[in-house]
Amino acid sequence: MHLSDFLLGAFVYLTAAVIAAPLATRLGLGSVLGYLIAGIVIGPAVLGLVGREGADVMHFAEFGVIVMLFLVGLELQPSKLWELRKPILGLGGLQVTLTAGVIALASWLFGTTWQPAIAVGLVLAMSSTAIVLQSLGERGLLKTAAGQSSFSVLLFQDIAVIPILALLPLIAVAHGAEDHNSSLIADLPAWAQGLLVLAAVAVIILAGRYLMRPLFRLVAGSGIREIFVAFALLIVVGITLLMQFVGLSAALGTFLAGVVLAESEYRHELEMDLDPFKGLLLAVFFMAVGAGIDFSLLASQPLTIAGLVLGFVAIKLAVLYGLGRAFRMSLPDASRFSFSLAQGGEFAFVLISFAAGLGLLAATQSGMLVAAVAISMALAPLLMLLDENVLQPRFVKNGNTREADIIDGGGARVIIAGHGRYGMTVNRLLGASGISSVVLDHDVEQIDALRKFGYKVYYGDASRLDLLEAAGAKDAQILVVAVDDRAKINEIVEIAKQHFPHLKLFARAWDRVHAYELINLGVMGVHRELFASSVEMGKDVMRALGQHPFEAHRASRIFMAHDEQLIRKAAQHVDDEAALVDIARKGRAEIENVIGEDVRQKEVPRDHGWEAPDKTRE
Amino acid sequence: MKILILFAHPRLKTSVVQAAMLKAIGGIEGVTIRDLYALYPDFNIDIAVEQQALLAHDLIILQHPFYWYSAPAIIKEWQDLVLENGWAYGPGGSRLAGRFLLSAISTGGAEQAYHPQGRNRFEVEDLLAPFNQTTHLCSMAYLTPFVIHAGRRASPEALSTSVESYRDLVIGLRDGSIDPLERLAHGYVLPPGFAAKAAA
Numbered sequence: 181m182h183l184s185d186f187l188l189g190a191f192v193y194l195t196a197a198v199i200a201a202p203l204a205t206r207l208g209l210g211s212v213l214g215y216l217i218a219g220i221v222i223g224p225a226v227l228g229l230v231g232r233e234g235a236d237v238m239h240f241a242e243f244g245v246i247v248m249l250f251l252v253g254l255e256l257q258p259s260k261l262w263e264l265r266k267p268i269l270g271l272g273g274l275q276v277t278l279t280a281g282v283i284a285l286a287s288w289l290f291g292t293t294w295q296p297a298i299a300v301g302l303v304l305a306m307s308s309t310a311i312v313l314q315s316l317g318e319r320g321l322l323k324t325a326a327g328q329s330s331f332s333v334l335l336f337q338d339i340a341v342i343p344i345l346a347l348l349p350l351i352a353v354a355h356g357a358e359d360h361n362s363s364l365i366a367d368l369p370a371w372a373q374g375l376l377v378l379a380a381v382a383v384i385i386l387a388g389r390y391l392m393r394p395l396f397r398l399v400a401g402s403g404i405r406e407i408f409v410a411f412a413l414l415i416v417v418g419i420t421l422l423m424q425f426v427g428l429s430a431a432l433g434t435f436l437a438g439v440v441l442a443e444s445e446y447r448h449e450l451e452m453d454l455d456p457f458k459g460l461l462l463a464v465f466f467m468a469v470g471a472g473i474d475f476s477l478l479a480s481q482p483l484t485i486a487g488l489v490l491g492f493v494a495i496k497l498a499v500l501y502g503l504g505r506a507f508r509m510s511l512p513d514a515s516r517f518s519f520s521l522a523q524g525g526e527f528a529f530v531l532i533s534f535a536a537g538l539g540l541l542a543a544t545q546s547g548m549l550v551a552a553v554a555i556s557m558a559l560a561p562l563l564m565l566l567d568e569n570v571l572q573p574r575f576v577k578n579g580n581t582r583e584a585d586i587i588d589g590g591g592a593r594v595i596i597a598g599h600g601r602y603g604m605t606v607n608r609l610l611g612a613s614g615i616s617s618v619v620l621d622h623d624v625e626q627i628d629a630l631r632k633f634g635y636k637v638y639y640g641d642a643s644r645l646d647l648l649e650a651a652g653a654k655d656a657q658i659l660v661v662a663v664d665d666r667a668k669i670n671e672i673v674e675i676a677k678q679h680f681p682h683l684k685l686f687a688r689a690w691d692r693v694h695a696y697e698l699i700n701l702g703v704m705g706v707h708r709e710l711f712a713s714s715v716e717m718g719k720d721v722m723r724a725l726g727q728h729p730f731e732a733h734r735a736s737r738i739f740m741a742h743d744e745q746l747i748r749k750a751a752q753h754v755d756d757e758a759a760l761v762d763i764a765r766k767g768r769a770e771i772e773n774v775i776g777e778d779v780r781q782k783e784v785p786r787d788h789g790w791e792a793p794d795k796t797r798e
Numbered sequence: 799m800k801i802l803i804l805f806a807h808p809r810l811k812t813s814v815v816q817a818a819m820l821k822a823i824g825g826i827e828g829v830t831i832r833d834l835y836a837l838y839p840d841f842n843i844d845i846a847v848e849q850q851a852l853l854a855h856d857l858i859i860l861q862h863p864f865y866w867y868s869a870p871a872i873i874k875e876w877q878d879l880v881l882e883n884g885w886a887y888g889p890g891g892s893r894l895a896g897r898f899l900l901s902a903i904s905t906g907g908a909e910q911a912y913h914p915q916g917r918n919r920f921e922v923e924d925l926l927a928p929f930n931q932t933t934h935l936c937s938m939a940y941l942t943p944f945v946i947h948a949g950r951r952a953s954p955e956a957l958s959t960s961v962e963s964y965r966d967l968v969i970g971l972r973d974g975s976i977d978p979l980e981r982l983a984h985g986y987v988l989p990p991g992f993a994a995k996a997a998a
Contacts, residue, residue, distance in 0.1 A: 728810050733839035790809045790870070 213561035219470020244461025249431040253438020272336020279305040308525035326516035352538035388440030512575035519567035523560035524553030597642030603662030643671040661687040699751040802855035806862040815904040815949035822965040848880040861902040895937035896995030902944040909947040937991025
C-alpha cells in the first residue's frame with residue numbers, strides 16, 4: 181500500500197468516525213452504532229469509499245479488540261477474578277453450551293448436517309465484547325449486577341474461543357475435511373505443540389510477575405513519556421505475536437498479561453496510555469464490520485438472512501433470560517443482561533473464517549453468517565435501547581427498582597499529588613492519624629518504597645484529568661498538590677478547579693508571588709513550602725540566644741499570622757498585568773516590599789496579656 | 799521529702815515576684831523545678847514524662863501568678879492532660895495517693911482586697927477551691943497556700959523577706975522540720991485514699 185493510499189484510507193475512516201460518533205451519541209444511539217452506520221455508509225454498499233481492503237483493515241482493527249482485552253485484564257485483579265469464578269464458569273459456561281446447543285439443534289432441524297450445525301451454534305453463541313463493554317461503559321452500567329454478569333459471560337466466551345478453535349478441527353475431521361491449522365507450529369507433533377502453548381502462557385505470567393516491574397521502572401525512570409507509551413504498545417504487540425506463533429488467541433494472551441499486571445503500580449498509567457489506541461482501533465473495527473456487510477447477498481436472500489438474525493437473536497435472548505432468572509437476577513437485571521448479550525460477536529468472524537478454512541462451512545453459509553452476525557451487531561445498540569427505554573421503565577412502574585450501583589470500594593478522602601520531601605510529610609502525618617490517601621507520583625523509587633509499606637501509590641502525571649479521575653477525584657474531598665514544579669502546581673489546580681469543583685484544594689507555594697497566584701486561583705490552603713520551616717528555625721535561634729521558649733514561640737506565631745494576613749491582602753492587589761512581569765524580578769521586588777514593610781512597621785503587634793496591671797496601665 | 803515545683807509564667811521577662819521566688823528556690827538539693835512554659839511552649843505536654851515526674855516526688859508545688867483568680871493557662875492544660883482518669887483519679891486511679899500539693903502564688907492585689915468586703919470579694923483560699931478539690935480527688939493532701947500579696951508594689955526589702963519565707967518553707971518541708979499534715983488547708987479533710995496510702 182502506498183503512503184498516500186494509506187493516508188487516504190485513514191482520512192476516510194477518521195472523517196467517518198469524527199462525523200458519525202458525535203452524531204450518534206447526540207441522537208442517543210451510542211458510538212458503536214454510529215461507527216457501524218458510518219462503516220456501511222463508506223462501504224461498498226453506499227459510497228464505496230472503502231471496500232477491497234476491508235479485510236486488511238479488519239485484521240488491523242482486530243488489534244483494537246486485543247488491546248481492549250488487555251485493558252479489561254488490567255481492571256481485573258486476580259483476587260477479583262477468583263471472586264467472579266462462579267458467574268464466569270457457571271453463567272458463562274452454561275450460556276455458551278446452552279446457546280450453542282439450541283442453535284445447533286435449530287439449524288440441524290433446518291436441514292444442516294450436524295457438524296456444520298455445531299459450528300454455527302458455537303459461532304453464534306459468542307457475543308460482542310467490544311460492543312457490550314463499550315455500551316455498558318458509556319451508560320455507566322458496568323458496575324451494576326447486570327453489567328458484572330455480562331462481563332463474566334463475555335470473559336468466559338473470550339476464554340472459550342481457544343477450546344473452540346481446538347474443537348472445530350476435530351469436528352471437521354468427522355465431517356471429512358482435511359486437518360488445517362493456521363499456527364506456525366502446526367507441523368510439530370501434538371505433544372510439542374501442547375508444551376509450547378503451556379510454555380507461552382508461563383512466559384507471559386512469569387514475565388509479568390518478575391520482568392515487567394524492573395522494565396517499567398527503567399522505562400519510567402527515563403522520564404520520556406512516549407517511551408512509556410511505546411513500551412505499553414510493545415507489550416501488547418509482543419504478546420499478540422507470541423500467541424499467534426503458538427496458535428492461541430491473542431486476545432486471551434493479552435488478557436492474561438493484563439491480569440498479571442493488574443496489581444502493578446503502573447496499572448493506571450498503562451490504562452491511560454493504551455485507552456486512546458483501543459478506542460480508535462475499535463472504532464475502525466466497527467466501521468470495518470459495517471463496511472463488510474455483503475449487501476448483494478442481503479439483497480438476494482433478504483428473508484433467509486432476516487430469519488437467521490431474528491432466530492438466533494431470539495434464541496440467545498431466551499437462553500440468557502432463563503439463565504439470568506435461574507441465577508436469581510431481578511427482572512430488570514435479567515432483562516438488561518439478556519438484551520446486552522443477544523448479538524453476535526467479533527469472535528464469530530474469527531470462528532467463521534476458521535471453520536470455512538476447515539471446510540466446515542460452505543462459502544454461502546459463511547457469507548450468510550457474516551452478514552447475520554454483522555447485522556445483529558448493528559442491531560445490538562438498538563436492542564439495548566429497546567431494553568433501556570421501553571422495558572426498564574416498565575419494571576420501575578411495576579415496583580421493581582434498579583439495584584444500586586456497586587461503587588468501587590477503597591475511595592480515599594485525600595489525594596496527594598507529588599510524594600517528594602513535601603507531600604511525603606503530609607502523607608505521613610495523615611497516615612499516622614489513620615487517614616488513608618491515594619498518592620500520585622512520578623518518582624519510581626518513591627513508589628516502590630511506599631508500596632512496600634502498603635500505601636496506595638500510582639505512577640503518573642497528576643495534571644492528567646484521567647489519572648485524577650482514576651485516583652478517585654470524583655469521590656475524594658481533598659486534593660493536596662505537593663509536586664515541586666510551580667507551573668505544574670498551577671496546572672493541576674486549574675484542572676481540579678474546572679473538573680472537580682467540589683475538591684478542597686491544598687497547594688504548595690514556591691514563594692510569595694506563587695502564593696498570590698494560588699490564592700487568586702481559589703486554592704483554600706496555600707502553604708509556602710519553606711515558610712513554616714524558616715519560622716521554626718528563627719524561633720529556635722531566639723531560644724538559643726536565651727529567649728524564653730514560650731516568648732520565642734509567641735513571637736513566631738504572631739509573625740506567622742501577621743505575614744499570612746499580609747500575603748492575603750497583597751494577593752488582592754496583584755493585577756493581571758503585573759502577573760505578566762518576569763517572575764524572578766517580581767519575586768525580588770516583593771522581598772524588598774516585605775522587608776521594607778517590616779522596617780516601617782517598627783511597632784510590634786499587640787501582645788500585652790500576662791503583663792502586670794501597673795505595667796499595662798502606664 | 800522530695801519536692802517538685804511546677805512553675806508557670808508565660809512572660810518571665812516582665813515578672814518581678816515570681817522571678818524572685820524562682821530564684822530563691824533555685825539549686826536546692828531535693829527540689830526539682832520544671833518550667834512548664836519553657837518545656838512546652840506549644841502546649842504539647844509530654845504526659846508520660848510529667849507523670850513520671852509526679853511519681854518521683856512527694857510534694858508538688860504549683861508555683862504561678864494568680865491570673866484571673868486562678869493559674870496561667872498551661873497549668874490548666876497540665877491538669878487536663880496529666881491528671882488522667884484511671885491514673886490520678888477514678889477507678890484504679892490512685893497513683894498520686896498519699897502525696898501533698900501546695901499552691902505557691904503571687905497576687906497583684908493586696909491581702910485585704912481578698913475578703914468578703916474587699917474588692918475581690920473572696921478569700922484567696924476560697925478562690926483556690928478548684929485546686930483544693932483537685933488535690934482531694936487525687937487522694938492527696940492540700941496544704942495551706944503560700945501567697946505573696948502585691949509583691950510588685952512592695953519595697954525590695956519586704957519582697958525579699960517574703961521570698962525568704964518561701965525558701966524557708968520549701969527547705970523545711972524537704973527536711974521534715976515542717977510537718978505538712980500540720981499545714982493542711984483550712985478545714986481540709988484528708989481523703990480516704992490518702993490515709994490508706996499513709997498507713998501502708
